[in-house]
Amino acid sequence: MEVIELRHPYTDEIIPKEDVVLVLGFFDGVHKGHQKVIETGRKIANKQGLKLAVMTFNQHPSIVFKKTDPNEVKYLTNLEQKEQLMRQLGVDYLYIVEFTSLFAQLGPQDFVDQYIIDLHAKYAVAGFDYTYGLKDVANMQRLPGYAKGRFEVVTVSKKTQDSDKISSTRIRKCLDQGDMEKAAELLGYTYEIDGTVVHGDARGRILGFPTANIKTDNNTRLPKEGVYASEIKIGEKWYPAMGSIGHNDTFEQGRQLTVEVYILDFAQDVYGEQVSVRWSHLLRDQVAFNSADELVQQLKKDEEETRRYFAAMKN
Numbered sequence: 001m002e003v004i005e006l007r008h009p010y011t012d013e014i015i016p017k018e019d020v021v022l023v024l025g026f027f028d029g030v031h032k033g034h035q036k037v038i039e040t041g042r043k044i045a046n047k048q049g050l051k052l053a054v055m056t057f058n059q060h061p062s063i064v065f066k067k068t069d070p071n072e073v074k075y076l077t078n079l080e081q082k083e084q085l086m087r088q089l090g091v092d093y094l095y096i097v098e099f100t101s102l103f104a105q106l107g108p109q110d111f112v113d114q115y116i117i118d119l120h121a122k123y124a125v126a127g128f129d130y131t132y133g134l135k136d137v138a139n140m141q142r143l144p145g146y147a148k149g150r151f152e153v154v155t156v157s158k159k160t161q162d163s164d165k166i167s168s169t170r171i172r173k174c175l176d177q178g179d180m181e182k183a184a185e186l187l188g189y190t191y192e193i194d195g196t197v198v199h200g201d202a203r204g205r206i207l208g209f210p211t212a213n214i215k216t217d218n219n220t221r222l223p224k225e226g227v228y229a230s231e232i233k234i235g236e237k238w239y240p241a242m243g244s245i246g247h248n249d250t251f252e253q254g255r256q257l258t259v260e261v262y263i264l265d266f267a268q269d270v271y272g273e274q275v276s277v278r279w280s281h282l283l284r285d286q287v288a289f290n291s292a293d294e295l296v297q298q299l300k301k302d303e304e305e306t307r308r309y310f311a312a313m314k315n
Contacts, residue, residue, distance in 0.1 A: 001087045003094045005058075008103040008114075015119055016093060020053040021045040022121035023091075024130055027056050029076035030085040032188045033127065033159040033166035038089050040156050041125040045092075050122060053093040054086055055115065064104045074221035076168055076187075078194060095119065108138040112146040125154040161186060178224040178282035190231075190278040193220050195259065197270050209299050211244070211260035212270055214277060222259065223279050225286045227302050229309040232261050233276040240264045242299075242306045243277055246286035262299075264307065281309055 004014060023041040027034045038054060045052040058079065062068045077085065079096065086094050097103065097115070106114070111132045116124050124143065132138045140155045147153055158165045166186050174183035175191065184190045193216055200213035212232065216222070222245055230243030242262045261277060283305050289295040 001083070001091050001094055003083060003096065005096050005098070007098045008100060008106070012118070016051070017120065018051055019120045019122045020051045020093065021048070021123040021125060022116060022119055023052070023054045024116075024124060024126040024132070025054075025056065026060065027054075027077075027082060027086075028060070028168045029171055029187055030082060030089075031076075031166055031168065031171060031186055032161070035089065035188060036159045037125060037127050037156045038086070038091065040154060041123070042090050044123050044125065044154065048122070051092040052090060053095060053119065053121070054091045055095040055097060055119070056082065057097050057099040059099050061099055061104070064099055064101055071218045073219055074172075075219050076171060076191075076221050078217065078219065081192070081194065106133070108133045108142065109146050111138070112143070116147075117150055121151050123152045123154055125156065127156050128158055172221065175221060175223045178226050178228075178285075180223065180228070180279050180281055183223075184280075190280055191223065192276050192278045193222065193259075194274070194276050195220070197273050197275055199271065200258070200260065209262045209296075209303075211262045212275070214259040214261060214275065216259060222257075223282075225257075227283045227286070228279050229281040229283060229306045230261060231278040231280065232263055233278075234268075234270055234273060238278070239266055240306070240310045241266075241277075242283075242302055243279060244286075262303070264303070264310075280313075283309075 006014070021041045021044045023038050025034060025037060041054070042052050044050070059070065060068070060073050063070050063073060083094060124147070126140060128140055130140055140153070143153045160166065164170065171183050171186050174180070174186065180191060195214035195216040197212045198215045200211065225246045228243040230241045231238045232241045241264060244260045245257070247257055259277070283302055289298065
């Protein structure tokens with residue numbers, strides 16, 4: 001898969017000359033609904049002998065349209081994760097458009113001419129609710145008019161699960177509730193975040209539960225505070241682990257939110273490494289304990305439950 005970054009106005013030289021099926025969307029999470037749209041494009045591309053291209057944006061449009069603070073926007077997938085998922089779905093070209101104020105000023109016809117026609121799209125595929133400007137004039141119903149017969153428009157109907165639409169908003173609610181199983185059902189994979197192992201206060205080591213402290217990007221969407229059966233990827237290998245998201249209120253109120261992972265049966269030093277963490281199952285909510293001893297006893301129970309969880313998954 002070739003990743004092509006576009007900043008408006010772009011130069012024609014960086015656009016591949018071959019005709020494509022172009023799939024449009026923001027695709028935060030690349031969940032099952034998004035996968036249905038992309039797979040629709042893949043089937044058309046295979047049938048017509050065309051390459052499959054997907055267009056997304058480097059940041060959420062609300063940052064420009066609503067003047068949202070970029071640090072306040074939390075994503076289900078960062079760009080690197082999005083690229084990886086697109087690659088798995090068989091995408092040939094991934095266009096990442098910088099969503100700037102200048103780009104946002106494009107009218108619907110200009111968007112169609114410069115970001116569909118000029119990308120050599122013979123088919124434009126998107127979900128039923130995709131917009132490319134103000135929704136009353138730049139929706140999928142209006143797209144054939146702007147196409148002027150130069151490409152075919154394919155609108156993909158909503159994908160539902162349990163009678164409700166699969167959406168990024170619905171998945172975020174699952175994360176807020178700690179319902180990782182339902183989130184995984186909607187995503188099509190276990191929810192995962194990226195980060196870097198940094199130094200913590202080493203209290204876990206003193207308590208007998210040494211943890212890898214994970215520093216995440218400001219834009220990472222974390223599940224609710226709690227203790228989880230998790231997995232951590234170090235290098236190319238996944239290890240079963242017990243993950244914690246919280247403020248360590250047992251020792252001091254008002255502490256900064258931290259992400260810590262206790263890796264089962266693991267003794268290597270991984271400080272400074274780039275890791276990924278999967279959040280499989282919420283074991284319990286975070287609580288403040290009356291003493292370090294109480295916390296240790298609970299952590300032992302958490303570890304036992306984590307081991308039972310992974311044993312059951314293996315079987």
